[in-house]
Amino acid sequence: MLIAVTGIALIFFVLAHMMGNLQVFAGRESLNAYAAKLKSLGPVLWGARFGLLCVFGLHVYLTIKLTRSNHQARGSVVADSPLAGFLGERYSNQYRYKTATTSSRFMILSGLLILLFVIYHLAHFTFHQIGDPPNITADGVTDVYEMVVQSFRNPLISVSYICFQIVLGLHVYHGASSAFQTLGLKTGSSRKPLSFLGLALALLLTCGNSSIPFAVWMGLI
Amino acid sequence: MTDYNIHVWRQAATDKPGYMERHRVTEISDDMSFLEMLDVLNESLQVAGKEPIAFDHDCREGICGACSLVINGQAHGPETTTTCQLHMRSIQGTDIYIEPWRAAAFPVLKDCVVDRRSFDRIIQAGGFVSVNTGNAPDANANAIVKEDAETAFDSAACIGCGACVAACKNASAMLFVSAKVSHLAHLPQGNSERKERVTSMIETMDEEGFGSCTNYGECEAACPKSISTENIGVLNREFVRAKVGSTT
Ligand code: FES
Numbered sequence: 150m151l152i153a154v155t156g157i158a159l160i161f162f163v164l165a166h167m168m169g170n171l172q173v174f175a176g177r178e179s180l181n182a183y184a185a186k187l188k189s190l191g192p193v194l195w196g197a198r199f200g201l202l203c204v205f206g207l208h209v210y211l212t213i214k215l216t217r218s219n220h221q222a223r224g225s226v227v228a229d230s231p232l233a234g235f236l237g238e239r240y241s242n243q244y245r246y247k248t249a250t251t252s253s254r255f256m257i258l259s260g261l262l263i264l265l266f267v268i269y270h271l272a273h274f275t276f277h278q279i280g281d282p283p284n285i286t287a288d289g290v291t292d293v294y295e296m297v298v299q300s301f302r303n304p305l306i307s308v309s310y311i312c313f314q315i316v317l318g319l320h321v322y323h324g325a326s327s328a329f330q331t332l333g334l335k336t337g338s339s340r341k342p343l344s345f346l347g348l349a350l351a352l353l354l355t356c357g358n359s360s361i362p363f364a365v366w367m368g369l370i
Numbered sequence: 371m372t373d374y375n376i377h378v379w380r381q382a383a384t385d386k387p388g389y390m391e392r393h394r395v396t397e398i399s400d401d402m403s404f405l406e407m408l409d410v411l412n413e414s415l416q417v418a419g420k421e422p423i424a425f426d427h428d429c430r431e432g433i434c435g436a437c438s439l440v441i442n443g444q445a446h447g448p449e450t451t452t453t454c455q456l457h458m459r460s461i462q463g464t465d466i467y468i469e470p471w472r473a474a475a476f477p478v479l480k481d482c483v484v485d486r487r488s489f490d491r492i493i494q495a496g497g498f499v500s501v502n503t504g505n506a507p508d509a510n511a512n513a514i515v516k517e518d519a520e521t522a523f524d525s526a527a528c529i530g531c532g533a534c535v536a537a538c539k540n541a542s543a544m545l546f547v548s549a550k551v552s553h554l555a556h557l558p559q560g561n562s563e564r565k566e567r568v569t570s571m572i573e574t575m576d577e578e579g580f581g582s583c584t585n586y587g588e589c590e591a592a593c594p595k596s597i598s599t600e601n602i603g604v605l606n607r608e609f610v611r612a613k614v615g616s617t618t
Contacts, residue, residue: 215582218581219584
């Protein structure tokens with residue numbers, strides 16, 4: 150249940166993060182001002198970052214634990230092999246999935262990919278350990294706009310970014326509707342709309358965030 | 371009439387290692403049930419002085435939940451029915467892989483027979499209503515809305531066979547538990563014990579070593595009685611209610 154709650158909190162964060170980023174379309178000043186504003190929050194910003202880190206860490210920790218215990222519950226053909234439970238198949242004939250969606254089957258994998266990407270993303274855009282550090286404009290503002298546009302001109306960065314957004318979308322698609330189910334919200338007439346909401350959230354995130362590198366490619370920004 | 375290659379799981383006892391064994395059965399009619407085909411095979415094994423294959427069955431009419439078997443990687447085989455109600459004509463190809471339900475909470479007793487008493491212990495933990503004995507109450511003393519009666523009945527259709535656990539990648543028993551909880555949650559008789567019921571059934575389920583639900587939906591697809599995962603939603607809601615502690 151905590152996984153569901155932390156997951157939903159993280160969805161809120163990525164949504165807010167995306168809305169902030171989309172200000173890139175409003176032009177240089179707007180995005181830079183938004184970034185500067187965030188930075189000027191000082192302790193509040195660090196508080197939020199810390200909170201986010203806790204939520205994120207908890208989500209990762211709990212899901213890894215869950216995956217392990219679920220693998221153990223499966224029971225294994227070769228019970229005393231050290232790999233038992235990690236070698237997926239417990240039936241000799243490949244198990245045939247009847248309904249499980251791809252996104253539901255690879256949650257832990259997509260989740261771990263997201264973890265890796267987040268580390269990379271922070272190193273890149275927040276701590277400037279990767280790529281050139283951003284310029285400071287004449288009036289002393291960090292030129293976030295330039296940094297984003299320049300980075301996405303690099304096809305390696307933009308393509309990996311878009312791939313990541315697809316992975317994120319898949320994760321959120323199953324994650325969101327699954328979280329509603331876990332919280333007991335998906336009963337009776339709320340079933341269909343909530344499943345749809347999961348899909349809609351995923352599409353919104355993937356398309357919204359990917360629109361930035363696409364716009365850079367097309368020379369719109 | 372078809373001949374089949376049967377690949378079946380043999381295991382002498384829980385603590386003995388198991389293996390797949392190959393047999394050939396000949397002249398099997400399409401109209402035979404799957405278990406009749408196994409009867410034919412067992413008969414030939416016995417004639418040859420070999421140990422017959424152990425498998426669970428009882429009513430053979432799809433109502434008791436005794437029969438099991440993962441057939442070609444699918445719990446109860448390819449149709450939405452129990453193994454005993456499966457006909458040979460539904461089987462594609464001539465190679466058949468037969469394995470027991472596999473879950474840590476369902477240890478193999480012998481060959482394809484598994485120990486499903488963990489399910490009984492979950493029911494003992496709360497899958498009942500307490501009534502004072504006495505005269506049987508009048509049939510219509512408790513008026514129940516038609517829709518509620520229908521929903522409760524749909525959930526009550528669970529025969530406790532364990533196919534949901536066998537099909538679930540996490541070997542989770544959520545569908546089974548949810549069917550019972552939601553059955554009783556829809557009826558006034560289940561009302562007074564609903565909090566304790568959901569809490570202790572879920573506790574027992576975890577203790578027995580079943581996995582947790584991650585909403586694959588495979589259980590619903592494997593269920594011979596078409597129990598819907600909507601029940602799991604109801605179970606979760608009941609659980610949240612019991613934890614958050616509202617009185618309704
Ligand atoms: S033997 Fe009773 S349900 Fe199959």
